Amino acid sequence: MVYDAIQDGVYAAITSGGFSSEPWILAYIVTAMLSSLAFLYLPKKLDVPQKFGIIHFFIVVWSGLMYTNFLNGSVLSDFAWYMDWMVSTPLILLALGLTAFHGADTRRYDLLGALLGLEFTLVITGLLAQLQGSIYPYYIGVILLLGVVYLLAGPFRRIAEESSEGLARAYKLLAGYIGIFFLSYPTVWYISSIDALPGGLNILGPTQTSIALVVLPFFCKQVYGFLDMYLIHTAE
Amino acid sequence: MVYDAIQDGVYAAITSGGFSSEPWILAYIVTAMLSSLAFLYLPKKLDVPQKFGIIHFFIVVWSGLMYTNFLNGSVLSDFAWYMDWMVSTPLILLALGLTAFHGADTRRYDLLGALLGLEFTLVITGLLAQLQGSIYPYYIGVILLLGVVYLLAGPFRRIAEESSEGLARAYKLLAGYIGIFFLSYPTVWYISSIDALPGGLNILGPTQTSIALVVLPFFCKQVYGFLDMYLIHTAE
């Protein structure tokens, strides 16, 4: 019964109707792998610490690898989003937190741990909601996401403001960018019809949902990596 | 065959007979979520480092989320205890280790890694014993647990004794408290009849086992968080 639910799940919904989202997914994987090479090369070129290149490299490589589960069906296909997000979204926030610390005297590693832990746990709430067929874990996840937004808008912003004006501005731009995109994920989830989330509004069809879940991450991963390194470069 | 075993497994045993442990599980989740809010608020109030509040927050939030798998059956329900423990019990020992380090000059991060690694690995031995239907991994897990107890009673106690007398006493109380509870987990497992552990003694019924596995964690998570922060507060 549980296994029937899986087989009628997210992957089946995405690939139904001729799998019109396949070219989008392929484009996502190819741009991820190409960006990863650029992220290894850019830090030296832009005089940005190598750690930023390494973090952005793993964000896009991991995410691209997980999207291959949408091309070739596997037991992971219905959970590939969570497998992607549980690694890549904490890394996105790690890059953002280290951007705030860059040039600042304060290094609040307890808050950095809280930020990454909240993000990891909220991804798991999405997985639990889908597996249990219950919307309650999703609600807890939304509360945890508000905690992420609070940390970015409050304590981390104050740390970034300790360093130069240019770096503080770079942080605020990146935090606003990521904050808005991260808030749109649960929104897409909620208005989708892919049965991942029971009680969803069924406004987007499966193909539209899967395209949204290619376009959003493209801006949060591929584009974000270039933006982060470029803004640190120009701020210094 | 493997999958039949799962469907006749822990979750089915718990929910059989009218699921009389449901109110206990619900109470566990509600107290976990309420404690989590208190743990974010208390550090400032009690003048305790914020990192303790953050660690205790994640212990109860993670544990509460995993217990939702006992309310709504999912493919994770038979493994929800391990999913809970593999994150929450290393965090419990992280809080204890940092309590020992608090005020001491020595910071043995190699021993802290050993402590958390032993705990994580011993949780996995429970999962292996259940999945393989073999008691041997359980025996290895008991040996690893003795290693945890040794580290708490030996090296970490000596580190705690470097700091003030009050903090050393606080550490010893907490380490004794956690040590006794952690030793009672494999005992409950061994005398239970939920087929999670082959070769168990069948003294406790499934409902009694699941109640024991609500009461024990309640003292190791919700109560422990308050106790840890209160004892650090009064010791300083």
Added chain:
Amino acid sequence: MVYDAIQDGVYAAITSGGFSSEPWILAYIVTAMLSSLAFLYLPKKLDVPQKFGIIHFFIVVWSGLMYTNFLNGSVLSDFAWYMDWMVSTPLILLALGLTAFHGADTRRYDLLGALLGLEFTLVITGLLAQLQGSIYPYYIGVILLLGVVYLLAGPFRRIAEESSEGLARAYKLLAGYIGIFFLSYPTVWYISSIDALPGGLNILGPTQTSIALVVLPFFCKQVYGFLDMYLIHTAE
């Protein structure tokens, strides 16, 4: 369908034909557990930092535990290699990286993170290739492995050369040893016939493959631990 594939998978292939690799697997587990005790004892005896003993302890204990899945069939049996490698091989490289740092002034934790992240991700590519029945993730994994080899042969070698001549020689010996063994893993995978990797060459039979996958790790884990500690000891 997915689950049939699992039941006809790696574990079935290994155990077919009277399971002639069972004594090899048993020997692997027993030597792993015995070595683990030696690794806890040797650092004091050899005047090597305790952290090396702790890391080598977890490498062999974790690996030995995962091999129990080949003795008692479980849902993990087809994936036990990945479950082993995703923890033990990053730890092998952690020991190697810390050997390079030992005595050197430079501590490039960003490169250490990259090394461990590459290794973890390449283990996952093997899992994806097997689950998806597609060889493309395997190719990406080989590229990531070349990244591991580059880091060992380039940046980490240069860091090791900062310290004494003896330690630099010890590092180069260990890095060459691990580099050659790690390169032989995907080779064995590719010439095996256990259907784990679609497009494999079918040169080795299942029993030969599983023996190869006992002999290779034995040198990378049990033997490597002694070698690492002995070489650090004699170099000082």
